Amino acid sequence: MALLIPALLVTPGASAGESSSAPDAGAALAVTSAEADTGSGGDFNSRPYLGWSSWSLQATQYPGVNPQGRFSWLNEENLLAQIDVLAEDLSQHGYEYVNIDAGWWMDWDWNPGYDRFARQTTDLDRFPSGMEYIADYVHDRGLKLGVYLPVGLEMGAYNNGESPIHGAPGCTTADIVYDDLRPTNGFGETGSAYAMDFSDPCSQRYLESLVDMFDEWDVDLLKLDGVGPGSRRDPAVDGENYNNIPDVAAWHEALRGEDIHLLVSWAMDRDYLADWQAYTDSWRVGGDVECYCETMTSWRASNQSIRATGNWIGAAGPETGWNNLDSLNVGVGEMDGLTEEERRTVFTFWALAASPLYLGDDLTRLDDFGRSLITNDEVIGINQLGIPAQRVGEASPIQVWYLERPDGSLVVGLFNLSEAAADVAVSWDELGLSGSAQLRDVWADEDLGAHEDGFSANIGAHGSQLITVTPSGR
Known part of the structure; x- marks a missing residue:
């Protein structure tokens, strides 16, 4: 049987014991057994x-x-x-x-x-x-x-x-x-x-x-x-x-x-x-x-x-x-x-x-x-x-990986695998998006606001940033 994890029904900023019945579009997507079992x-x-x-x-x-x-x-x-x-x-x-x-x-x-x-x-x-x-x-x-x-x-x-x-x-x-x-x-x-x-x-x-x-x-x-x-x-x-x-x-x-x-x-x-x-x-x-x-x-x-x-x-x-x-x-x-x-x-x-x-x-x-x-x-x-997740482009020390969630929002990981700080950027074009999108930093639990065309961050050596992207259009 598939494992249903009640702790995943959590909005950003809530503790593992606090659930929310209506997470916002930028929140963690609640994993239901129906979603997890698709095709299986x-x-x-x-x-x-x-x-x-x-x-x-x-x-x-x-x-x-x-x-x-x-x-x-x-x-x-x-x-x-x-x-x-x-x-x-x-x-x-x-x-x-x-x-x-x-x-x-x-x-x-x-x-x-x-x-x-x-x-x-x-x-x-x-x-x-x-x-x-x-x-x-x-x-x-x-x-x-x-x-x-x-x-x-x-x-x-x-x-x-x-x-x-x-x-x-x-x-x-x-x-x-x-x-x-x-x-x-x-x-x-x-x-x-x-x-x-x-x-x-x-x-x-x-x-x-x-x-x-x-x-x-x-x-x-x-x-x-x-x-x-x-x-x-x-x-x-x-x-x-x-x-x-x-x-x-x-x-x-x-x-x-x-x-x-x-x-x-x-x-x-x-x-x-x-x-x-x-x-x-x-x-x-x-x-x-x-x-x-x-x-x-x-x-x-x-x-x-x-x-x-x-x-x-x-x-x-x-x-x-x-x-x-x-x-x-x-x-x-x-x-x-x-x-x-x-x-x-x-x-x-x-x-x-x-x-x-x-x-x-x-x-x-x-x-x-x-x-x-x-x-x-x-x-x-x-x-x-x-x-x-899928990778944007070819392998290099600077990489972007992304996946699309069932609600149409994306989860994007920006990775700097090099030995020095570097800018890591992704355009909405590369993700099949158009227009603006609302961004949220997952680890920091912080809204990053609306961004047009794409997103860029300066990331330290061997570092990463994990964001959710809620598009206004495709």
């Missing part, structure tokens, strides 16, 4: 999802975050603390997914664990209460659970081909891979898994056995990672075993009838858009936003997602799926590695792009500025329209 028939994926993901905290080298070595942040105590903040503070703004990324089946030394059916098992040192307890904890708080898997059969799960497949008598891991044990996926020089042979029905049964396990936890999202073409794998160069479209199609079939969002990652190949649209709910458009350094991200890492999105214009929407720009690390200034202007620019762009909005920060450490960004219901409402 009420499908659960009719809007970009909102939530939180663990990987940015696992990946950072910020002092004290991963005290037991790389990726060690992920454990039961840390995860429950994030769930509590999400449920008690951020769910009222629409954030509902808790995405547990890589490592939930790894010990502290990153050694994997599997059950006798070659399925990943929760590491009980990390999660003493087990995944079923975590899943219940998530759902009891009205949230949704996301989990992570790499594409292919993990090499450690092969077990000399002797592991039986759950619910598939006669099938073993020897049946679901090629005899030559060819590697696949985007991890390491040769990948971290064996390519699966979907000409054998046992392979499909193996994926179905994983879905059976997910059903025990009521999983709501699956991130399938290291998928090619993409993830720095080109089948024409690396070999056809790095083409994971058969895997993705098989996962699509295994998940048929399940309300489980399927995300494929990372930096997917645009040439295969039709496949991502046919088999998935969202696809990563660029590399990781994490810098794998002493902060969460960097301007360079975050900006690459902005640059990459230009190649995916026209790809996304409620009927096809979502361009996924990766995690948002904009909530904790000391850790994010971004200036306040950069943090606002990143959140603005993700919102305009109709990307899923999932936070990567430690939610227990949000600063006032970060909280003001991620709880701005008007900006979240722009994202939840599910209308990906």
Whole structure:
């Protein structure tokens, strides 16, 4: 089912708890379920999802975050603390997914664990209460659970081909891979898994056995990672075993009838858009936003997602799926590695792009500025329209993106991605408008009055401005 977010029925200047039945033309457009579900028939994926993901905290080298070595942040105590903040503070703004990324089946030394059916098992040192307890904890708080898997059969799960497949008598891991044990996926020089042979029905049964396990936890999202073409794998160069479209199609079939969002990652190949649209709910458009350094991200890492999105214009929407720009690390200034202007620019762009909005920060450490960004219901409402913005003109450090709302008004983002302050201008001609238009600065919550012909602003390096444009004519 589509999420209806009461907090979006808010006029500028009102708090999240104050609603208005008659917002003015320049106010945030209230997102109703009817508007959000257009063309989707009420499908659960009719809007970009909102939530939180663990990987940015696992990946950072910020002092004290991963005290037991790389990726060690992920454990039961840390995860429950994030769930509590999400449920008690951020769910009222629409954030509902808790995405547990890589490592939930790894010990502290990153050694994997599997059950006798070659399925990943929760590491009980990390999660003493087990995944079923975590899943219940998530759902009891009205949230949704996301989990992570790499594409292919993990090499450690092969077990000399002797592991039986759950619910598939006669099938073993020897049946679901090629005899030559060819590697696949985007991890390491040769990948971290064996390519699966979907000409054998046992392979499909193996994926179905994983879905059976997910059903025990009521999983709501699956991130399938290291998928090619993409993830720095080109089948024409690396070999056809790095083409994971058969895997993705098989996962699509295994998940048929399940309300489980399927995300494929990372930096997917645009040439295969039709496949991502046919088999998935969202696809990563660029590399990781994490810098794998002493902060969460960097301007360079975050900006690459902005640059990459230009190649995916026209790809996304409620009927096809979502361009996924990766995690948002904009909530904790000391850790994010971004200036306040950069943090606002990143959140603005993700919102305009109709990307899923999932936070990567430690939610227990949000600063006032970060909280003001991620709880701005008007900006979240722009994202939840599910209308990906279009770019005016070609790619350059000075960019203008816009979308048209159902009431005929426009939302326009002006971006200065360069290293120095610059004027950023847009003419009404470029937006298909004529005459004058009433403008409003969304972040400043300030009316800018009527403007003839266009608008221009001097914007600092890596900065942005988000405005609504209510035209008098077209």
